[in-house]
Amino acid sequence: MVNNQNTTSDATGLFRARLLLVIASILWSASGFFTRWLQTTFENGTGPEIHPLQMAFFRVLFAAFGIGLFVRSNEIKFAKPMLFTSISFAVMNALFVSALAMGSAANAILLQYTSLVWCVLFSVFWLQEKPDLRAIQAVFPALIGIVIIVVGGWHAGEGVVILIALGSGLTYAFVLTGIRAMHDISPAWITFCNLIMAAIVLLPFVITMPFPTIYQLLILLMFGVFQLGLPYLMTAKSLKVISAQEAGILTLLEPVLSPIWAYLIAPEKDAPILTTWVGGGLLLAALFWRYYPVKNRG
Numbered sequence: 314m315v316n317n318q319n320t321t322s323d324a325t326g327l328f329r330a331r332l333l334l335v336i337a338s339i340l341w342s343a344s345g346f347f348t349r350w351l352q353t354t355f356e357n358g359t360g361p362e363i364h365p366l367q368m369a370f371f372r373v374l375f376a377a378f379g380i381g382l383f384v385r386s387n388e389i390k391f392a393k394p395m396l397f398t399s400i401s402f403a404v405m406n407a408l409f410v411s412a413l414a415m416g417s418a419a420n421a422i423l424l425q426y427t428s429l430v431w432c433v434l435f436s437v438f439w440l441q442e443k444p445d446l447r448a449i450q451a452v453f454p455a456l457i458g459i460v461i462i463v464v465g466g467w468h469a470g471e472g473v474v475i476l477i478a479l480g481s482g483l484t485y486a487f488v489l490t491g492i493r494a495m496h497d498i499s500p501a502w503i504t505f506c507n508l509i510m511a512a513i514v515l516l517p518f519v520i521t522m523p524f525p526t527i528y529q530l531l532i533l534l535m536f537g538v539f540q541l542g543l544p545y546l547m548t549a550k551s552l553k554v555i556s557a558q559e560a561g562i563l564t565l566l567e568p569v570l571s572p573i574w575a576y577l578i579a580p581e582k583d584a585p586i587l588t589t590w591v592g593g594g595l596l597l598a599a600l601f602w603r604y605y606p607v608k609n610r611g
Contacts, residue, residue: 504542
């Protein structure tokens with residue numbers, strides 16, 4: 314009876330962790346939407362031009378303020394991996410937003426998911442977790458999709474953007490794996506430290522830039538709290554239960570949705586090219602393969 318209860322409890326916890334990641338992926342997928350929204354405020358004359366690093370700064374600053382409300386005083390403690398994870402997050406944030414603003418949202422977001430490969434490798438060889446056979450198999454169609462996107466984007470003149478986006482993928486994997494390694498640290502506290510460190514790192518670069526208007530700050534507030542802070546808190550909670558390998562696969566839902574939101578607000582800039590469609594389709598196939606039900610799959 315006890316074993317049945319434990320099994321049911323474990324299954325419920327696993328379902329909740331996966332659901333949190335699905336919701337987080339949907340919220341993350343709005344990054345291109347908010348970026349293009351901010352850019353249109355300058356084009357429409359409703360505020361100064363927002364530099365990509367400025368977007369990255371206010372995004373993490375407002376997210377940190379929001380997550381800080383969930384941190385309790387007894388949860389505040391430090392561990393060595395926190396510094397590594399916080400620095401990785403700061404670099405990832407700057408690289409990702411820069412790639413998003415400089416190139417097409419589709420390529421920037423899809424290429425961040427090269428982190429999938431790194432997550433599988435780091436989970437097995439760094440954290441010594443049991444290899445997830447389905448996740449490893451899913452890496453292959455995802456890799457083919459990424460290569461197709463890289464080749465197509467390079468020929469479209471986005472070589473620099475692609476390199477930046479690939480860097481964001483590596484540092485994103487560092488973040489997910491680092492969070493997974495800190496089982497005894499509060500998810501809210503880890504998320505807050507990552508966000509505030511990213512803001513501190515970016516402050517010297519943005520302090521002399523023109524200050525956004527109230528309207529732009531409201532967009533940045535929503536960008537930070539709902540698109541970044543809340544989903545990262547959900548991800549940190551889910552990584553207490555599931556492996557970084559599975560998290561890397563499950564969050565592939567984001568790059569499938571992201572280009573759609575960006576296209577809706579700026580179709581002239583974010584219309585996906587053929588290679589993006591093909592590559593994105595392969596990423597979706599990888600996600601499908603990992604979760605396609607197989608009898609007695611464990």
